[in-house]
Amino acid sequence: MSTPSTPQPGNPTAQPSYLVDTGARKGLMAWLTTTDHKRIGLLYLYSMTVFFLIAMGVGFVMRLVQLTTFQKLITAQTYNALFTVHGVIMIFLFVIPGLPAVFGNFFLPILIGAKDVSFPRLNLLSWYFFMAGAILAVLSLFTGGGAPDTGWSFYAPFSLKTGTNVSLAVFAAFVLGFSSMLTGINFITTIHRLRAPGMKWFRMPLMCWALYSTAWIQLLATPIVAITLVLVILERFFGIGIFDPAKGGDPLLYQHLFWIYSHPAVYIMILPAMGAITEIIPTFAKRTIFGYKAIAFSSMAIAGVGSLVWAHHMFTSGMSSFAILLFSLLTMIVAVPSAVKVFNWVSTLYKGSIDFQPPLLFAMTFIFLFCIGGLTGVMQGALAINVHIHDTYFIVGHFHYVMFGGTGMAFFAALLYWFPKMWGKMYSKKAIYASWFPMFIGFNLLYFGMMILGMMGMPRRYYVHLPQFHTMHVVATVGSWLLVLGLLMFFGTLLYAILKGEKAEDNPWGGVSLEWTIPSPPPLENFEEIPIITHGPYHFEPQEGKS
Amino acid sequence: MNEHVHRDDFGSRLGMWLFLVTEMVLFGGLFIAYSYMRYRYPVEFHHGGGELNATLGIINTLVLLTSSLTVVLAIVAVQRAEKQRAMLFLGTTLVLGLTFLVIKSFEWAAKFHHGLYPNSPHLATLPPGEQVFFGLYFTMTGLHGLHVIAGLSVLGVMLWWVATDRIRQDRYVHLENGGLYWHLVDVIWIFLLPLFYLAA
Amino acid sequence: MSEHVEPSAEYSTDHQGDHHAEHPGYGTFIKVWVLLLILTGCLVGVSHLGQTAAVWGLLTLTPLKAGLVFYFFMHLRYEGPLFKVVVLVTLGTLLIFFALLFSDVAFH
Numbered sequence: 001m002s003t004p005s006t007p008q009p010g011n012p013t014a015q016p017s018y019l020v021d022t023g024a025r026k027g028l029m030a031w032l033t034t035t036d037h038k039r040i041g042l043l044y045l046y047s048m049t050v051f052f053l054i055a056m057g058v059g060f061v062m063r064l065v066q067l068t069t070f071q072k073l074i075t076a077q078t079y080n081a082l083f084t085v086h087g088v089i090m091i092f093l094f095v096i097p098g099l100p101a102v103f104g105n106f107f108l109p110i111l112i113g114a115k116d117v118s119f120p121r122l123n124l125l126s127w128y129f130f131m132a133g134a135i136l137a138v139l140s141l142f143t144g145g146g147a148p149d150t151g152w153s154f155y156a157p158f159s160l161k162t163g164t165n166v167s168l169a170v171f172a173a174f175v176l177g178f179s180s181m182l183t184g185i186n187f188i189t190t191i192h193r194l195r196a197p198g199m200k201w202f203r204m205p206l207m208c209w210a211l212y213s214t215a216w217i218q219l220l221a222t223p224i225v226a227i228t229l230v231l232v233i234l235e236r237f238f239g240i241g242i243f244d245p246a247k248g249g250d251p252l253l254y255q256h257l258f259w260i261y262s263h264p265a266v267y268i269m270i271l272p273a274m275g276a277i278t279e280i281i282p283t284f285a286k287r288t289i290f291g292y293k294a295i296a297f298s299s300m301a302i303a304g305v306g307s308l309v310w311a312h313h314m315f316t317s318g319m320s321s322f323a324i325l326l327f328s329l330l331t332m333i334v335a336v337p338s339a340v341k342v343f344n345w346v347s348t349l350y351k352g353s354i355d356f357q358p359p360l361l362f363a364m365t366f367i368f369l370f371c372i373g374g375l376t377g378v379m380q381g382a383l384a385i386n387v388h389i390h391d392t393y394f395i396v397g398h399f400h401y402v403m404f405g406g407t408g409m410a411f412f413a414a415l416l417y418w419f420p421k422m423w424g425k426m427y428s429k430k431a432i433y434a435s436w437f438p439m440f441i442g443f444n445l446l447y448f449g450m451m452i453l454g455m456m457g458m459p460r461r462y463y464v465h466l467p468q469f470h471t472m473h474v475v476a477t478v479g480s481w482l483l484v485l486g487l488l489m490f491f492g493t494l495l496y497a498i499l500k501g502e503k504a505e506d507n508p509w510g511g512v513s514l515e516w517t518i519p520s521p522p523p524l525e526n527f528e529e530i531p532i533i534t535h536g537p538y539h540f541e542p543q544e545g546k547s
Numbered sequence: 548m549n550e551h552v553h554r555d556d557f558g559s560r561l562g563m564w565l566f567l568v569t570e571m572v573l574f575g576g577l578f579i580a581y582s583y584m585r586y587r588y589p590v591e592f593h594h595g596g597g598e599l600n601a602t603l604g605i606i607n608t609l610v611l612l613t614s615s616l617t618v619v620l621a622i623v624a625v626q627r628a629e630k631q632r633a634m635l636f637l638g639t640t641l642v643l644g645l646t647f648l649v650i651k652s653f654e655w656a657a658k659f660h661h662g663l664y665p666n667s668p669h670l671a672t673l674p675p676g677e678q679v680f681f682g683l684y685f686t687m688t689g690l691h692g693l694h695v696i697a698g699l700s701v702l703g704v705m706l707w708w709v710a711t712d713r714i715r716q717d718r719y720v721h722l723e724n725g726g727l728y729w730h731l732v733d734v735i736w737i738f739l740l741p742l743f744y745l746a747a
Numbered sequence: 748m749s750e751h752v753e754p755s756a757e758y759s760t761d762h763q764g765d766h767h768a769e770h771p772g773y774g775t776f777i778k779v780w781v782l783l784l785i786l787t788g789c790l791v792g793v794s795h796l797g798q799t800a801a802v803w804g805l806l807t808l809t810p811l812k813a814g815l816v817f818y819f820f821m822h823l824r825y826e827g828p829l830f831k832v833v834v835l836v837t838l839g840t841l842l843i844f845f846a847l848l849f850s851d852v853a854f855h
Contacts, residue, residue: 118558185565192829193558219565220840223572231580231686239666240682241675242580247682248591248675253583256848257576307840308847320854326847564830568837575841582845583852593798601791608787616780619820626770723822730821734813740787741809745794746801 015523017424022524035120038522041106042422043127048094048102049491051134055089056484058082063446063480066465066473079463080149081164085141087152088169092176093134095403096265099272100183100218101130103414104211106422108187110515111205113196113533115525118189126182133176140168151461153262156243156254160235167236170229177226180268184218187211196514198533202296205513205537206289209296210275213303217264217271221307225261228254255317259310267306269403270370271299273410274341277363280417281345283511284360285352288538291344298337305334315386324383331381338374342367357509358432362413365440369405373398376451391461394454400447412490419494420508424520425501431493439486445479513537556720563724567731570694574735577687581742584683588676595680596743598663600654604744607650608736614643615733618702618726621709628716630709637706640729644699651692655685684743691735698732701725771819779819786812 016022018038021030031039062082065073074082105123109116117123141147144165150158159166191212195204232254234240241247243254282289289295311319311327345367354360376398379385389395420426449472454460458469465473507516514537518526585592621636662669663681670678705725708714714722786808793804818824823831 118555119562122562181566181569185562185569188565189558189562192561193555216836219568220572220837223569224576224844227573227576230690234665234682234686238685240686241665241678242584242682242686246675247671248584248588248677248679249682250583250587252851253580256583256851257580260576260844260848308843311847311851319851322854323847323851326850560826561829561833564833568833571837572841575844579841579845579848583848586849586852605787605791609784612780612783612787615816615820616776619776620773623770623773623776727821730816733820734816737812737816738809741790741794741801741805745790746798746805 015525015528017519017521018524019423019521033124035116035124036524037105037109037116037120037123038422040123040127041102041104044097044101044105044130047131047134048097051089051093053491055086055094056487058086058089060480060484062086063477065463067477076463077149080151080461081141081147083461084148084151084169088137088148088173090403091152091265092173093130093137095269095407096180097130097176097183098269098407098411099276099414100187100211100214100268101126101179102411103207103276103418104183104187104214104272107418107515108190108208108211109194110518110522110526111208111513111537112191112194112199113514113527113531114190114194115527115530117186118193119186122182123186126179126186129175129179129182133172133174133179136168136172136175140165140172144168153258154229154232155258156232156235156249156251157245159232160244167233170232174226174229177222177229180218181222184215184222187215188219191215196530196533200533202293203533203536206278206292206295206299207272207275209299210271210278213299214268214271217268217303217307221261221264221268224257225265228257228261231257252314252317252319255314256311259313260307263310263313264303264307266399266402267302269407270338271302273366273407273414274299274338276410276414276417277345277366278341279513280359280363280413281348282538282540283417283509284355284357284363285349286355286510286540287348287352288536288540289344290347291340292536292538294340295344298340301337302334305330305337309334309381312381312386315383316390328381328383332378335374335378335381342371355510358427358429359413359417359509361433361436362409362416365436366406366409366413369401369409369443372448373401373403373405376401389454391459392454393450393458393460396460397447397450397454400450405443405447415494417509418515419497420504421515421520421522423498423501424504425497426504426508427493427497427501432490435486435489435493437486438482439490442479442482442484442486446476446483447479449473449476449479512539559720560723560727563727567727570728570731574687574690574738577683577690578738578742581683581687584676584679588674588679591674591676592680595677595684596746598658598661599684599744600657601744603650603654604740607647608740610643610647610650611733611736614640614647615730617643618729622719622722622726625709625714625716625719625722630712633709634706637702637709640702641699641706644695644702644729648692648695648699651688655688687739688743691732691739694732694735698725698729701728771825776819779815783812783815786815 018036021027023030025033031043034040034043061074062079065079065082105117144167145163146165148154148159148162148164148166148169150162150164150166154166154170159170191204191208231240231242235243235249239247241249243249243251245251278289278295309327309331311323312331315324315328345363376394380389380395380398416427416432453469453472453476456469456472458465458472504520506518506520509516514531515522517531617636617640621633621640624630624633624636658664658681664670665682665685670681673681702725705714705722708721790804790808790812793808794801817834823834
């Protein structure tokens with residue numbers, strides 16, 4: 001690709017970095033009213049980090065409760081509220097928006113050679129909706145009947161009857177849905193309309209394909225949960241009866257409608273994560289990705305088939321056997337495109353020129369943990385197994401492997417990879433490696449421990465447990481302490497680097513996609529001139545030096 | 548160097564269509580819920596439908612169909628730089644939309660008068676399937692009504708923009724987008740009519 | 748959009764005229780409106796012929812009316828393939844949700 005004349009840092013005629021206030025407003029107001037996609041990405045990142053740490057704290061307390069079988073630190077009601085809040089914050093405020101909102105916003109325009117997204121002001125509105133939803137969710141903890149105690153899935157009929165503040169919490173989720181949908185609209189339009197000259201569809205970095213597939217899920221699935229949540233509110237306030245058996249309604253209908261969104265939602269969570277991994281691996285293997293088109297198409301296939309499997313969350317709820325059979329089969333099928341990706345990543349590494357760096361470590365951690373999570377998912381898709389482990393800790397272990405070991409680790413990998421570009425600084429690699437050990441060990445003690453507990457029969461969302469489960473609970477809780485230690489070390493290292501880190505070069509990893517051709521941090525409009533693209537995104541020269 | 552906010556009418560329409568996708572799925576979810584319940588309670592749905600005023604439903608359909616016509620005629624007028632005509636057509640659209648809302652409010656008022664409203668004592672005496680029918684009726688026509696109000700607000704702004712030449716022959720993508728939204732509101736009603744008033 | 752390496756159409760100067768080359772006039776839309784009124788009339792008529800006829804009317808005439816609004820009033824006919832694909836994908840998705848849901852409901 002042609003290299004536009006990139007101004008060197010320190011060049012007085014160069015565009016200032018996006019971190020410098022150049023508009024009419026300065027300081028905090030400049031950030032709160034920005035329409036620059038990079039700043040919006042950071043706004044999401046900073047707010048999301050706060051929410052993650054809060055929810056992590058809630059999880060920490062939940063694990064403490066399991067340490068003492070008979071001396072309870074908190075009441076059962078409080079425990080119910082804790083796991084609800086932990087789930088709502090983690091899922092709606094961190095994992096679902098996660099990679100698209102932070103890295104999609106920051107990098108999508110840069111990756112396709114554009115100066116911003118198609119609708120910059122709509123982008124800012126998306127963040128406002130995100131914050132509004134977050135504030136409403138926090139409010140629901142302290143107003144009305146107190147924090148909801150239904151679990152993050154708000155199942156009818158309990159969610160219709162409980163005196164806790166379900167309506168506000170559910171309305172918060174409704175508002176958050178707007179954030180998601182508007183981002184989806186923005187990304188699809190941006191990819192269709194703003195690719196640089198010569199950037200054909202199959203020359204886009206695969207992160208863009210991941211974001212594109214995700215955006216379609218955001219548009220086609222989110223409104224279903226939006227209307228479902230509205231119906232819950234209408235039921236609670238006006239008793240319309242659609243989920244209430246006494247009035248002819250059906251709680252099973254609630255489950256169907258809820259999961260029609262919430263299953264595709266997990267693909268919203270994982271697809272951008274996989275996209276980030278697909279960006280990282282070629283850079284540290286110094287070769288092009290194995291099977292570009294296979295990965296592009298498998299992203300679309302995961303989005304498509306993933307929308308057909310929702311009722312595998314409902315095998316024990318009273319569905320017809322025919323439906324169970326059908327959904328079980330579809331669930332097996334959806335594993336295939338994911339497996340294709342894993343195969344392609346590993347094949348890219350094989351006989352590559354490996355440059356071992358923190359982003360690669362976390363990318364490989366992702367692959368390992370995601371495989372465990374994914375395979376346990378396939379197990380759960382079989383009815384015979386599902387009947388035994390549904391609503392046990394096995395499920396909890398599974399989804400933490402995919403959501404945390406998967407999306408979470410990929411989020412960290414992406415952060416480590418793009419950190420020097422975003423802030424123009426470098427972190428201490430040793431400190432990151434040091435944080436990895438307690439994180440990895442703690443993670444597996446905690447969540448593999450949960451899967452063992454589940455197979456032994458420990459139900460989920462229970463505030464107490466029988467004595468035979470106690471040992472494993474202790475193991476898991478100790479694991480949670482190691483995990484939290486690792487997380488704090490990780491965040492601490494990065495925070496220190498943002499404030500006082502060493503200056504980073506424009507291309508510390510030797511990457512070849514467009515973001516590595518512009519300064520670190522990027523200038524306000526990304527490119528001095530829009531580049532003209534003449535080849536694919538992972539074009540490594542045989543003897544790779546720094547460009 | 549500063550042309551990064553360049554005009555892209557096609558992109559603007561694409562964005563609007565993508566937003567309409569979310570609206571289609573939003574109401575689609577309700578239609579799916581309706582079909583689920585109708586399958587379970589065919590007799591009660593039939594009985595419930597008999598309580599509704601089909602004549603008013605049909606009149607409202609004609610009102611909305613005509614309002615769709617007038618909004619698209621307004622666009623043609625703008626394309627031909629016929630400003631007065633455009634404002635006339637847009638104004639007519641607004642009047643028709645308001646007419647729809649007035650008729651709807653009469654319908655609802657009549658229902659309330661007969662004790663047919665969510666959680667009413669009378670409703671509680673009806674068979675469960677019929678309660679669900681009315682729950683869906685109020686929810687779906689209510690949500691649709693909210694969208695009519697939203698659409699009218701948007702079109703009202705469009706009328707003002709035509710009047711102040713912010714929408715003109717060489718720049719009218721916002722009017723097109725407003726029209727698209729209005730047409731979707733019409734399409735939803737096209738489905739609501741038979742589901743509640745005719746084939747129930 | 749062309750596939751060879753030149754500044755892609757989106758990046759050249761504004762050209763909002765080209766895909767508006769065909770602007771239907773007042774007459775076209777009025778004809779469509781009359782057709783919609785007729786179809787509504789048919790729908791009402793058919794619904795008086797009994798439950799089954801009413802349902803068939805619902806399943807055929809209503810999508811036809813909606814189709815006319817999409818195709819003419821919403822300009823879908825005059826747009827490129829992208830918008831048509833967008834609408835078809837959406838309707839297809841809803842249809843699949845409906846069908847899979849009924850794999851449960853219909854077999855209870």
